[in-house]
Structure formats: C-alpha cells, structure tokens
Amino acid sequence: MYRAITAGIEVSVEPIFLPEQSDPEESHFVWAYQVTIINHSPDIVTLISRYWHITDELGRVQEVTGDGVVGEQPRLEPGDSFQYTSGCPLGTPSGIMVGRYTMETETGDQFEVDIPAFSLDLPGQRTVLN
Template sequence: MVTAITQGIKISVETMYQDEYSNPANEHFMFAYRITIENLSDYSIQLMRRQWFIFDSNGTEREVEGEGVVGLQPIMEPGGSHTYVSGCHLSTDMGAMSGNYLMHRMIDNTDFTVDIPEFNLIVPYRLN
C-alpha cells in the first residue's frame, strides 16, 4: 500500500491485477485500484475533481481528468473517509499512476490540491 498526506488529507492506494479482464496477447493488462481518502483535518471537505497521469513501461503517457471519482463528489467530515475502486488498462505488464484531487474546504470556500502518491501497476509474474 502506498500512502501520502497533503494538507491533512491522507490518500492510501492498493492495487490488484485483473487477470480475468486482461489479454496479454493483445497487449491489454487491466488493473484495479482501491483508494481511501481520509480527512485528518479539522474541516469538512468535498472532492471536486481528479487528475491522473498514467505511464506504461514502453514510454506511453496519458492524462485523464474530470469531475469527482466514479460519478461522485463525496463530502468528508473531519475524521471521515471515502473509499472507492476504479480501474486502468495498460498496454504493457508494468506501469505507474499518480495524480491529484481538487478539494473544496467548505468552511471558507477554499479550493486546494491533494497529491495522489505514485503507485506501481505490475503483473504478479513480473515480481518473481
């Protein structure tokens, strides 16, 4: 698990290779990732946007951005958390992702950015 804290917001990431949805012969490797966002601050926050940077081991880079996460813009009270699962496909058996969330602090209507730590996406047989 990879973890980072930015401005009182803790991001934890776990990854899982999705063998049943992958097709290595066609350069299609599917990964799922579970992200837990914990509000360690003293203020209520809302996740507004996400921005991802996706890297294949062949040098291909992609950027994905948009509103919320999996169709939601969750509000997290102090001490609260939000967990979701999403996925990403790569054209190689190894890669990485990183990014950031745009958060909104509700008490003073301030927006701020929270880092999503870089995490590796690796097919299990590569770890042997």
C-alpha cells in the first residue's frame, strides 16, 4: 500500500498484477490499482481532474489527463471517502506510476493533491532500482 497526504486529503493506492489479462510473450502486462481518497480536511472538496505520469522499465513515459476518475467527479464532505479501481497496461514487466488530482472547494478554490508514486512489478520478478 502506498500513501500520501496533501492539504488534509489522503490518497492510498494498492496495485495488483492481473495475469489473466496479461500476455508476457506479447510484452503485454496489465495491473489494476485500487485508490482510496479520504477527506481529513474541514472543507467539502470535489475531485475535478487527474494527471498520471507512467514510466515503464525502459524509461518510456506516458502521460494521462482527464476529468474526474472512472467517469465520476466525486464530492467529499469532511470525513468522507471514495474508492475506485482502474488499470494500467505496460509493454514491460515493471514500471512506476505517480500523479495528482485537482480538487476544488465549495468556494471555487482549486488545489493539487499528490498521488503517491507506486511500483508496478511482475510478481516473483527481481526488482532493480536505478
């Protein structure tokens, strides 16, 4: 489990390798990742957009942006949480994802919330850090 807290917004991520959707012989590896967002701040916030920076083990970078997450722009009151699952295909057996959410308060103020960097690794594969 990977976790970051920014401005009272906690984001935790748990990646899971999906062997049934992967085909190593075709250099196709797929992970799901479950994200939990908890609002520990005193403000009501809405998740407006997301940004992902995905790097595979060869250093190739993919950037993904979009409105909300999984087709939603969740509104979180103080103490509320929101959980979703999404996925990431890679052409290599490992990689790293990191990102941020843009949140908006009820008064229209926007701020960035860190999504912690997390590792996508093939189970049983030896991990080498650069």
